[in-house]
Amino acid sequence: MLTHLKRMKQGNRPFSVFSFFIIIFLFISCSNKKNSGEGKIISKNEDALNSVLLSADSLITLPFVIERVNEIKTVLQLPRPVLLCKDRLDPNQSAAQLIALNDTVFTQFLKDPFSKQPLRNEIFGVYPARQSDMGAVKQPYNLSSCFRVEMYNYALNNTSIALVDVQQQKVLHSYYLANSQPDISAYLRGLAVKIAVESPEVQQALGIKPEEKNALMASTKTSLNRSRCERSRHLCVAPTFVKGDKALWAIVDLTDHRLVGVRWTNVGNSGPAAPMMTERRLQDDKITSCYCEVEQKLNRNGWSMNYMLTSSDGLRISDVRFNNKPVLRNAKLVDWHVSYSGTDGFGYSDAVGCPYFSQAAVVAWDIPKIAELKDEKNNAIGFVLEQTYRSEGWPTPCNYNYRQRFEFYNDGKFRVACASIGRGCGNMGTYRPVFRIAFAGEQNNFYQWRNAGGTGSEAGWQQWQKEKWNEQNSLSSFTAEGYQYKISNGQAGYYIEPGRGQFKDGGRGDFSFVYVTKNIPGREEGENDLPTIGPCCNNDYHQGPEKFIEPQPDDISNSSLVVWYVAQMKNDDRKGNEYCWAENVLENGIWKTKVYPCFAGPLFVPVN
Amino acid sequence: MKDSFSCSLLCAIFCLMFLASCKEEEIEFSSNNCKANPSFIQAMGFTPRNSFFSTSDERTMGLLLLESEQPGNPKARITKSLQHPSWRRAGWLAPILLDEAGNIYTAPAPFINILDNPIANNNTIYKIDSKTGLMDEFLRLPFADSINTDNPFGIIGMIYLCETATLYVSTVAGSRRYKEKGHIYAIDVKAKKIIDEINHTDAMGMGISYVTGQRKLYFGTGRNSAIYSVNLSAKGNFSGSPVEEFTLQDMGPRGDDKVRRITTDQYGNLTVHGIEFNFNLIAPREKQETLYKFSWNADEKKWVSLK
Missing domain, CATH: 3.10.450 (Nuclear Transport Factor 2; Chain: A,)
Structure with a gap:
C-alpha cells in the first residue's frame, strides 16, 4: 500500500462569535465522546431470519419462462442473434x-x-x-x-x-x-413481476397470491440502474410488495429467469434509508442469522446431531448419534492448504466459514443443504449434509470454490468429505483440506492394519500407543475391504476406509495424512474454533495437527481421541482429465460453469 | 460529579487554548504535506526519487523497499528490492505513513489468515527509524477487554496531521457483529502518548481536509457506507462529536462500499477509496476498489458527488 500525504486547501474560519456556543457544545460532547463502556449495541435484524433463499436447482418451471427460453434458443440460431425490444x-x-x-x-x-x-x-x-x-x-x-x-x-x-x-x-x-445494465424494458419488468407473483415463496410470505399490479416496480426504477445480483453478475431486479408498514422484496434473476430469494424490510417515512437489498446481502444475512448465530438440530434416518457454521472451521456437526448411541463429539473442516509449487513455497492457507465477522477467506455462499443419498439403483440409502463456500470471482483465476459434505447412511456408516472445485491460481496446485474428527467416548483405542510381512509377521491390527501420524501411500496396508485404520472401545467402533478412488464421486484417492491426538479438556487443541493451523505449502506431514503431537506425544490407549485427516488432491486442467477444476462454457448464449470436483475424505464403517 | 467537574474544567481550559490558538486556524496550503524521505534509503543504495515502500506484495510478508524504473507506474519494472530483517517482525502489514523526519509508521493487518498475525498484536503501531531503518514497536494501543476470534482485525487506518505531529489511528479490535467497540486514537507522536479518542466507532479509512474552513478528520466505518467528519483542534484533539457528511450507499458497482482510504487533492476534493468489507479475511485481490470523488459545495454547504 503506497501512502501519500496530500496537500490541504487553506481555509479561514471566523471564530469569536461562536465561542459561547463552543463552550456549551464542548460540555455536551465531552461526556459523549469519552464514554468507553461496553461498546455500541447493534440490534439484530429479525427479517434476515425469516428471509428465503432459493437454490438454483430448486426453480419451478413456469410456462411463460419455457416460452421465453424457447424464444431465446430460436433467436440464437439467427445470423444476427439479438432479441429485439418487445415494447x-x-x-x-x-x-x-x-x-x-x-x-x-x-x-x-x-x-x-x-x-x-x-x-x-x-x-x-x-x-x-x-x-x-x-x-x-x-x-x-x-x-x-x-x-x-x-x-x-x-x-x-x-x-x-x-x-x-x-x-x-x-x-x-x-x-x-462494461459491467453495466441499461434500464429494463416494460416487457422484462412485466416478466420479472410475473416470476415473482407466480413463485410459491412470494405467495407464502404474503399469505395470498398477489396481483401483478401490486408489485412496485415503477417506484424502484432508479435502483434498477445496478443489478441486484452483484455476485452472479446476472441481471436482477427487485419487485416489492407493500403490506402494512413492511415491504417484501423479491429478487428476480432475469438471466436465469428465476426467483433468487425474498425478504421483508420495514418501510417508513423517516429515519435512515434501508440498505439496498441485493443477492449478496440476502444470502449473507440469512446464512449469518440462521446458521452462524444459531445451532440447528437435525434428526433423520436414525441419526441426530447439531450443526452450525463456524468463523473459520467450516460447517461443524456435534453431538452426533446413531440410533441414540453417541458417535462423534464433533467434526469440522479446519483449513484448506493450497500449494502451487514445491520449490518456492507459494500458495494460500484458507479458512472457510461465516460471511460476517469471521476469519474465513472463502465464505459460505449458500445455506447448508440436506439431501437424500441414493445408490446406483436409485435406492435411498441415507442423507447428505452439504455446505458450499465460494470466492466472489469464481471460476476466474485465483478464486476458489470448496464443498464440505457429510454423508450419513441408514446402516450406520458415515463419511466426512470435501471437494475443491478450482479454479485457484494455476494448474500446479495441490489442495490439502484438514479435517478434525472428535469421537465420542473416553475409552477409545486406535489401530492400523498391517499386512503379513516378509519376515513372517502376521497380518492384523496394530494398536497405536502414543499420539502419532501416518501417510497413506503405495506401501500402505489395507484389509480386503479397504480399511486402513480402526477406532474402537472394545465393544463398538469404526473402521476407517480412506479414499482410493472407490467412492464413485470422481475422487482419485486421498493420499492422506492421518494424525491421532488425545482430547484433554482445557487444552486448546481444537474443541473451540481454531485459527489457521498450518502454512500453505508444506509437502510433508507438517500440516498443523502435528503441533498437538510434538515434541512429546501423549499416551492414547483407552482415551478420548481426535482423528485428524488431511487429504492431498492435485489439480489438473488437461482436457478430459480435469480435476479440482472449473471452466466457463457457453449455454444458450450465457456463460455457465462446468465443474470438475475432486472429492476426498474417509468412510467410517461400524465394527460389527 | 467529579467527572463532570473535570470535564467542565477541561472544557474551560480548552476554550482558553482555543482562543489563544485562533490564529493557527489560518493554515498554510502545504501544512499537511510534510513527509520526508527516510535517510536510510540512500544508505541502503536506493535512489529516493525512484523508490517507494510497499506492504502489498502477496509473496513477501512485511514491508518492502522497492526501486522502480518509472515511479508511479504500477506496471513499471522493479529494478531493486530490499527487506530489512526487522520488517517481517510484525507479520503482514497494511498502512504506511511517513512523518517530517522520515520515520515510517505502520501496523499489522492479517492477510488471508492470521497465521503470521496473532490477534494479540493487531493493536500495535510499529515505527521504522529514519536513520537506522530498524523496525520496532512504537506504541501498543489499549487492547479491547475481550479479544474474540470472530474479528481478526485491529488497526485499520492511519493518518498524520503535520501541524501538530499527531497520528490518528483507527482500530476495530474487539468489535463483534452486534457490538461496535472500535476507536479512533489521536496520538502525540513526539510524546508517544494518546491525547484523545473517539469510542464505539469501527472507523476504517481516514483523511484530513481543511476545505470547509475547518480542520477536519473524515472517516468511514466498517458498519455502513457513510462518511463522517469530526473537527480537529489546533492541538490535534477531537473537537465535538462526529457528524455524517455523505454516504456511498447505492453508489458504484456494489452499492454498499466501505471506506478503505480518503485522500484530498489541491482543490480540497475528497477521493474516497471504496471496497467491500465484512470483517472477514476474503483476499484483497478479490475486492474491486472503486474511487468516488466528492467536492464541497459552499453554497449548499454539503459534499456533492463528482461523477
Whole structure:
C-alpha cells in the first residue's frame, strides 16, 4: 500500500462569535465522546431470519419462462442473434433499432470471439435522444429524428449504445459500457413481476397470491440502474410488495429467469434509508442469522446431531448419534492448504466459514443443504449434509470454490468429505483440506492394519500407543475391504476406509495424512474454533495437527481421541482429465460453469 | 460529579487554548504535506526519487523497499528490492505513513489468515527509524477487554496531521457483529502518548481536509457506507462529536462500499477509496476498489458527488 500525504486547501474560519456556543457544545460532547463502556449495541435484524433463499436447482418451471427460453434458443440460431425490444415501438423507433444492428461497434459483442458461438443480446429500449446524449457526435443532425438504442449482453454483462439518426439512416455514434445494465424494458419488468407473483415463496410470505399490479416496480426504477445480483453478475431486479408498514422484496434473476430469494424490510417515512437489498446481502444475512448465530438440530434416518457454521472451521456437526448411541463429539473442516509449487513455497492457507465477522477467506455462499443419498439403483440409502463456500470471482483465476459434505447412511456408516472445485491460481496446485474428527467416548483405542510381512509377521491390527501420524501411500496396508485404520472401545467402533478412488464421486484417492491426538479438556487443541493451523505449502506431514503431537506425544490407549485427516488432491486442467477444476462454457448464449470436483475424505464403517 | 467537574474544567481550559490558538486556524496550503524521505534509503543504495515502500506484495510478508524504473507506474519494472530483517517482525502489514523526519509508521493487518498475525498484536503501531531503518514497536494501543476470534482485525487506518505531529489511528479490535467497540486514537507522536479518542466507532479509512474552513478528520466505518467528519483542534484533539457528511450507499458497482482510504487533492476534493468489507479475511485481490470523488459545495454547504 503506497501512502501519500496530500496537500490541504487553506481555509479561514471566523471564530469569536461562536465561542459561547463552543463552550456549551464542548460540555455536551465531552461526556459523549469519552464514554468507553461496553461498546455500541447493534440490534439484530429479525427479517434476515425469516428471509428465503432459493437454490438454483430448486426453480419451478413456469410456462411463460419455457416460452421465453424457447424464444431465446430460436433467436440464437439467427445470423444476427439479438432479441429485439418487445415494447411497443413507433415506426421511427423500429427503424432506429434495425439501423443500430447494422453498426459494427454496436454489434461487436454478438458472438464469442474465440468459439464464434452466439451470446445472448437483447435490445432493452429505443428512446428519443436528448441533447446530453449527443456530446460525442461531430456531424450535423436533427435531434428530433435521433434515437438512443440500448442493448444488453447477458453473457458479458455490458451495455452497447447507439445514437441513430433515422432521417439520415445512420448511426452517429456508438459505444459500450462494461459491467453495466441499461434500464429494463416494460416487457422484462412485466416478466420479472410475473416470476415473482407466480413463485410459491412470494405467495407464502404474503399469505395470498398477489396481483401483478401490486408489485412496485415503477417506484424502484432508479435502483434498477445496478443489478441486484452483484455476485452472479446476472441481471436482477427487485419487485416489492407493500403490506402494512413492511415491504417484501423479491429478487428476480432475469438471466436465469428465476426467483433468487425474498425478504421483508420495514418501510417508513423517516429515519435512515434501508440498505439496498441485493443477492449478496440476502444470502449473507440469512446464512449469518440462521446458521452462524444459531445451532440447528437435525434428526433423520436414525441419526441426530447439531450443526452450525463456524468463523473459520467450516460447517461443524456435534453431538452426533446413531440410533441414540453417541458417535462423534464433533467434526469440522479446519483449513484448506493450497500449494502451487514445491520449490518456492507459494500458495494460500484458507479458512472457510461465516460471511460476517469471521476469519474465513472463502465464505459460505449458500445455506447448508440436506439431501437424500441414493445408490446406483436409485435406492435411498441415507442423507447428505452439504455446505458450499465460494470466492466472489469464481471460476476466474485465483478464486476458489470448496464443498464440505457429510454423508450419513441408514446402516450406520458415515463419511466426512470435501471437494475443491478450482479454479485457484494455476494448474500446479495441490489442495490439502484438514479435517478434525472428535469421537465420542473416553475409552477409545486406535489401530492400523498391517499386512503379513516378509519376515513372517502376521497380518492384523496394530494398536497405536502414543499420539502419532501416518501417510497413506503405495506401501500402505489395507484389509480386503479397504480399511486402513480402526477406532474402537472394545465393544463398538469404526473402521476407517480412506479414499482410493472407490467412492464413485470422481475422487482419485486421498493420499492422506492421518494424525491421532488425545482430547484433554482445557487444552486448546481444537474443541473451540481454531485459527489457521498450518502454512500453505508444506509437502510433508507438517500440516498443523502435528503441533498437538510434538515434541512429546501423549499416551492414547483407552482415551478420548481426535482423528485428524488431511487429504492431498492435485489439480489438473488437461482436457478430459480435469480435476479440482472449473471452466466457463457457453449455454444458450450465457456463460455457465462446468465443474470438475475432486472429492476426498474417509468412510467410517461400524465394527460389527 | 467529579467527572463532570473535570470535564467542565477541561472544557474551560480548552476554550482558553482555543482562543489563544485562533490564529493557527489560518493554515498554510502545504501544512499537511510534510513527509520526508527516510535517510536510510540512500544508505541502503536506493535512489529516493525512484523508490517507494510497499506492504502489498502477496509473496513477501512485511514491508518492502522497492526501486522502480518509472515511479508511479504500477506496471513499471522493479529494478531493486530490499527487506530489512526487522520488517517481517510484525507479520503482514497494511498502512504506511511517513512523518517530517522520515520515520515510517505502520501496523499489522492479517492477510488471508492470521497465521503470521496473532490477534494479540493487531493493536500495535510499529515505527521504522529514519536513520537506522530498524523496525520496532512504537506504541501498543489499549487492547479491547475481550479479544474474540470472530474479528481478526485491529488497526485499520492511519493518518498524520503535520501541524501538530499527531497520528490518528483507527482500530476495530474487539468489535463483534452486534457490538461496535472500535476507536479512533489521536496520538502525540513526539510524546508517544494518546491525547484523545473517539469510542464505539469501527472507523476504517481516514483523511484530513481543511476545505470547509475547518480542520477536519473524515472517516468511514466498517458498519455502513457513510462518511463522517469530526473537527480537529489546533492541538490535534477531537473537537465535538462526529457528524455524517455523505454516504456511498447505492453508489458504484456494489452499492454498499466501505471506506478503505480518503485522500484530498489541491482543490480540497475528497477521493474516497471504496471496497467491500465484512470483517472477514476474503483476499484483497478479490475486492474491486472503486474511487468516488466528492467536492464541497459552499453554497449548499454539503459534499456533492463528482461523477
